[in-house]
Amino acid sequence: MAADYVDWLRREGRIVIVGASLAGLRAAETLRAEGFTGSLTLIGDEPYEPYDRPPLSKAVLLGKASPRHTELPRRRHLDAEWRLGVPAAGLDLTGKRVLLADGEEVEYDRLLIATGVRARPWPVAEEAELDGVFVLRTRDDSIALTERLRAGAKRVVVIGAGFAGSEVASACREMGLEVTVAERAGAPLVGALGGVIGAVAADLHLENGVDLRTHVTVTALEGDPMGRVRSVHLSDESVVEADVVVVSLGSLRNTEWLSGSGLGAGPRGIASDAGCRAFDFRGIVTDDVFVAGDVARSPHALFGYQFLSLEHWGNAVAQAETAAHNMICSASDRRPHMWMPAFWSSQFGVNIKSVGVPPMGDELMIIQGSTAERRFVGVYGYKGRIVAGVTFDNARWLEYCQRQIEQGAPFPVEYPTVDRRPEGRKAVPADFPDPSLPTHGPTVTLSGYSPADRRLVFTPGHH
Amino acid sequence: MTEPSLVARITDFANRADPYPLYAELRRTPVLHEEDDDPYVISSYWDIESLLHDPRISSDATNLTAAGADELNQAENTGLPPSFIRLDPPEHDRLRRIANSAFGPPHKPRRIDGMRGELHGIVAGLIDGLASGTEIDLVDQFAYPFPVTVICRLLGVPREDEPRFRSWVDPVVASLDPETRQGADPDFVRKAQEARTQLGMYLAGLVEERIKDPRDDMLSDLAAGKGPDGAMTMMEVLSTAVLLLIAGHETTVNLITNGMLTLLRHPEYLQRLREEPELAVNIVEELLRYEPPVQLLPQRTCITDIEVRGVPIPKGSRIWLMLAAGNRDPERFKDPERFDPDRDDLQHLGFGSGIHACFGAPLARLEAQIALAELARRLENPRLVADPPPYRPNAVLRGPRHLPVAVDGVLP
Ligand SMILES: Cc1cc2nc3c(=O)[nH]c(=O)nc-3n(C[C@H](O)[C@H](O)[C@H](O)COP(=O)(O)OP(=O)(O)OC[C@H]3O[C@@H](n4cnc5c(N)ncnc54)[C@H](O)[C@@H]3O)c2cc1C
Numbered sequence: 063m064a065a066d067y068v069d070w071l072r073r074e075g076r077i078v079i080v081g082a083s084l085a086g087l088r089a090a091e092t093l094r095a096e097g098f099t100g101s102l103t104l105i106g107d108e109p110y111e112p113y114d115r116p117p118l119s120k121a122v123l124l125g126k127a128s129p130r131h132t133e134l135p136r137r138r139h140l141d142a143e144w145r146l147g148v149p150a151a152g153l154d155l156t157g158k159r160v161l162l163a164d165g166e167e168v169e170y171d172r173l174l175i176a177t178g179v180r181a182r183p184w185p186v187a188e189e190a191e192l193d194g195v196f197v198l199r200t201r202d203d204s205i206a207l208t209e210r211l212r213a214g215a216k217r218v219v220v221i222g223a224g225f226a227g228s229e230v231a232s233a234c235r236e237m238g239l240e241v242t243v244a245e246r247a248g249a250p251l252v253g254a255l256g257g258v259i260g261a262v263a264a265d266l267h268l269e270n271g272v273d274l275r276t277h278v279t280v281t282a283l284e285g286d287p288m289g290r291v292r293s294v295h296l297s298d299e300s301v302v303e304a305d306v307v308v309v310s311l312g313s314l315r316n317t318e319w320l321s322g323s324g325l326g327a328g329p330r331g332i333a334s335d336a337g338c339r340a341f342d343f344r345g346i347v348t349d350d351v352f353v354a355g356d357v358a359r360s361p362h363a364l365f366g367y368q369f370l371s372l373e374h375w376g377n378a379v380a381q382a383e384t385a386a387h388n389m390i391c392s393a394s395d396r397r398p399h400m401w402m403p404a405f406w407s408s409q410f411g412v413n414i415k416s417v418g419v420p421p422m423g424d425e426l427m428i429i430q431g432s433t434a435e436r437r438f439v440g441v442y443g444y445k446g447r448i449v450a451g452v453t454f455d456n457a458r459w460l461e462y463c464q465r466q467i468e469q470g471a472p473f474p475v476e477y478p479t480v481d482r483r484p485e486g487r488k489a490v491p492a493d494f495p496d497p498s499l500p501t502h503g504p505t506v507t508l509s510g511y512s513p514a515d516r517r518l519v520f521t522p523g524h525h
Numbered sequence: 526m527t528e529p530s531l532v533a534r535i536t537d538f539a540n541r542a543d544p545y546p547l548y549a550e551l552r553r554t555p556v557l558h559e560e561d562d563d564p565y566v567i568s569s570y571w572d573i574e575s576l577l578h579d580p581r582i583s584s585d586a587t588n589l590t591a592a593g594a595d596e597l598n599q600a601e602n603t604g605l606p607p608s609f610i611r612l613d614p615p616e617h618d619r620l621r622r623i624a625n626s627a628f629g630p631p632h633k634p635r636r637i638d639g640m641r642g643e644l645h646g647i648v649a650g651l652i653d654g655l656a657s658g659t660e661i662d663l664v665d666q667f668a669y670p671f672p673v674t675v676i677c678r679l680l681g682v683p684r685e686d687e688p689r690f691r692s693w694v695d696p697v698v699a700s701l702d703p704e705t706r707q708g709a710d711p712d713f714v715r716k717a718q719e720a721r722t723q724l725g726m727y728l729a730g731l732v733e734e735r736i737k738d739p740r741d742d743m744l745s746d747l748a749a750g751k752g753p754d755g756a757m758t759m760m761e762v763l764s765t766a767v768l769l770l771i772a773g774h775e776t777t778v779n780l781i782t783n784g785m786l787t788l789l790r791h792p793e794y795l796q797r798l799r800e801e802p803e804l805a806v807n808i809v810e811e812l813l814r815y816e817p818p819v820q821l822l823p824q825r826t827c828i829t830d831i832e833v834r835g836v837p838i839p840k841g842s843r844i845w846l847m848l849a850a851g852n853r854d855p856e857r858f859k860d861p862e863r864f865d866p867d868r869d870d871l872q873h874l875g876f877g878s879g880i881h882a883c884f885g886a887p888l889a890r891l892e893a894q895i896a897l898a899e900l901a902r903r904l905e906n907p908r909l910v911a912d913p914p915p916y917r918p919n920a921v922l923r924g925p926r927h928l929p930v931a932v933d934g935v936l937p
């Protein structure tokens with residue numbers, strides 16, 4: 063019976079993917095590659111075919127790539143129906159229908175949700191609307207920002223020194239613009255990598271001429287009578303002139319369209335089991351609804367089965383492939399999504415990479431190289447085990463860190479390594495901020511053990 | 526009399542033409558340590574891969590304390606400081622970065638790709654020269670002169686000096702062979718040292734010229750040393766130049782020769798290559814797996830006691846990483862003994878991995894791709910005259926000494 067259903071599904075079932083970006087595209091390709099011949103529909107609210115985001119804060123800002131041409135390479139012909147430029151507005155779980163904002167409905171036998179995240183906007187709406195205030199998540203954001211930067215911008219203020227904010231600051235400095243970075247924590251990248259590495263990042267900012275302001279928050283954006291942003295007010299009562307403000311305060315998960323659907327979806331994302339099947343709001347796993355990419359949160363065996371939310375390119379790809387596989391295979395062939403979190407960034411000419419879950423670590427050890435030289439390998443420890451690694455311009459050692467995490471290798475690292483320096487002989491506190499304080503910029507968020515989001519209110523509707 | 530050890534049989538010249546059955550035997554004991562003075566021999570793909578990324582593994586000869594290690598140090602122990610292939614970070618990284626600023630992106634993004642036309646020209650000229658006979662020696666007439674010409678142009682070494690530097694390169698290369706090392710003939714070791722010094726002195730003359738009169742070549746750029754890491758010392762420039770000169774052709778000659786030999790043994794792929802020259806990319810990758818020019822890395826040690834598959838390896842031991850055995854590890858590859866350029870995960874250890882991963886890989890790939898595609902296209906009805914062909918003695922840089930091939934003619 064079940065096997066018959068899978069056979070039928072693979073042959074002539076209807077699969078709908080909501081979110082036509084990295085995860086959505088890779089899932090669609092995997093479905094076809096694994097022999098799915100039924101109908102395939104991709105729904106995306108952006109009017110563009112899937113494009114790549116990481117270049118938007120790197121090569122594009124530097125003028126080395128056009129914001130209009132970061133299309134994702136296609137691995138195969140898809141034979142799919144594309145519904146671009148129209149958001150999904152609701153989900154009817156029992157009726158197996160996706161409701162579109164234009165009033166249409168799309169029925170599915172299996173659904174993949176890959177709606178990702180969006181940039182957290184500046185919280186004061188009228189200030190956010192000032193001319194010259196930008197966020198950076200989409201192609202449109204990137205076109206608007208690059209055009210403005212090139213059209214004679216003079217002073218840029220970046221609010222938030224996570225990875226994205228730091229990359230923007232780096233690119234602006236390279237373009238010769240004056241840049242102020244305002245960060246609530248004591249240093250850049252603190253949410254993602256902790257205070258010790260943050261201090262290294264702070265040096266990078268300062269050396270490259272960034273006016274870095276830490277331990278401050280932005281209290282207001284001030285506009286001129288023409289409605290153009292003029293200055294930024296900080297909590298230390300200083301005022302910084304600016305004609306461009308880039309708001310880089312992390313992201314919000316695109317789950318609002320699911321509210322009331324009965325799915326375990328909320329501000330922390332959509333919870334799924336390790337096989338990418340979504341939980342409903344009661345914490346019961348669904349059979350026909352799968353999730354992948356930035357919007358998902360799923361338990362990871364290597365990290366105590368905590369639910370992880372990962373805003374990582376590589377995670378979106380791997381999870382999409384696993385979800386697609388599991389959507390069209392029999393129960394016994396399902397695979398868990400066991401991707402090792404891995405992230406990269408390039409800023410101020412330095413290649414930064416991490417594996418594992420740095421914010422889980424409470425201690426850090428520089429096992430190779432030196433932070434003063436900005437070339438090093440650091441590992442994070444938690445309860446006597448290595449849980450993460452970070453490299454600055456030393457990516458070839460990352461694989462070793464990964465293996466240590468996979469093996470639950472002991473921390474601290476007592477043995478010598480090639481290029482072990484005196485500073486690396488002992489573990490130091492990694493210095494992450496109190497997890498109860500909001501930080502923007504962690505690219506991995508430990509989002510607890512509960513699959514369902516308690517804050518969700520179930521209001522049956524739509525049918 | 527006991528049977529010779531597996532390591533001895535692998536280095537034994539008698540087994541050079543087909544060491545693969547020995548490697549299969551080796552993989553049955555993935556961490557093999559036969560006798561006290563023997564190296565620890567690692568033959569499984571995943572173990573090699575992971576040791577190449579392990580920061581407890583060193584390429585620096587001064588960390589070797591095991592017996593048999595002394596001779597190993599000697600070839601590099603010559604007045605010239607060790608080149609970066611025999612150094613650990615941070616020195617390795619600094620020298621490699623400076624060398625790279627004269628070779629590849631971001632400083633010289635066009636250096637290799639810009640040579641494409643020139644490579645085609647050299648290949649065309651050499652193949653034209655084959656037209657006179659019906660039997661050719663692919664090694665002497667093509668696979669050797671091609672990469673030598675290329676590395677000479679790249680570095681800025683006069684091509685006509687080849688017979689001079691040849692006489693110094695040969696003993697250095699021979700000293701990389703564990704068989705000759707184990708013999709530890711002091712005379713032999715001294716000769717290798719002298720040859721390396723001579724080669725260095727020869728290159729010093731060229732570097733002096735380039736300092737006065739820089740040109741568009743790597744010696745000029747190495748000597749000028751403009752970059753965030755500053756300049757190399759004169760001695761560092763020389764040992765780097767020696768490394769590049771030798772690594773730049775002693776391996777590629779074998780990749781091209783092994784390539785042609787393998788294609789002649791698998792004529793269906795020779796035919797396909799003739800029809801689809803783009804297949805050269807996959808063919809070269811699969812060759813690097815199936816017949817890798819660097820068969821093993823015999824120069825590693827560990828700077829602390831380690832354990833591989835539960836086998837303890839004491840600090841300072843000699844460790845051999847058997848790239849060619851890992852490349853045919855059934856734990857890693859489906860049908861590993863089959864030459865199959867169509868496999869969907871074309872991966873290999875042929876260029877090593879980790880921080881010492883081949884520096885010249887982009888050049889080596891391009892050379893081999895162009896060479897094999899053009900040989901396939903232009904040689905009419907090529908046939909192997911001797912199978913197996915005669916081999917070079919070296920067990921590390923393994924390949925045929927000659928590859929006699931009969932042809933009906935050479936197409937324009
Ligand atoms: C500027 C920038 C730089 C980055 N740099 C790096 C980096 O260096 N390294 C790294 O690992 N990661 C980086 N990332 C993160 C990486 O791009 C993401 O992890 C990846 O895009 C996630 O893919 P996704 O498909 O899950 O989500 P997304 O790419 O966010 O796609 C979701 C799609 O769904 C659409 N959508 C949302 N709601 C609806 C709806 N209701 N109906 C229809 N469609 C909807 C969205 O508009 C979007 O097109 C960067 C991201 C940005 C923005």
Ligand code: HEM
Nearest residue numbers: 609610772773776777780818819876877881883884885889
């Ligand atoms: C088919 C051709 C080639 C093969 C199979 C090959 C293979 C290898 C291997 C296996 C290593 C790793 C050594 C180790 O880990 O100890 C290496 C390193 C190296 N190769 Fe190659 N190589 C080839 C061609 C070249 C060329 C053309 C050049 C120069 C232009 C070159 C320059 C180097 C250098 C400099 C190193 C040392 C890198 C380091 O220590 O960081 N090689 N090569």
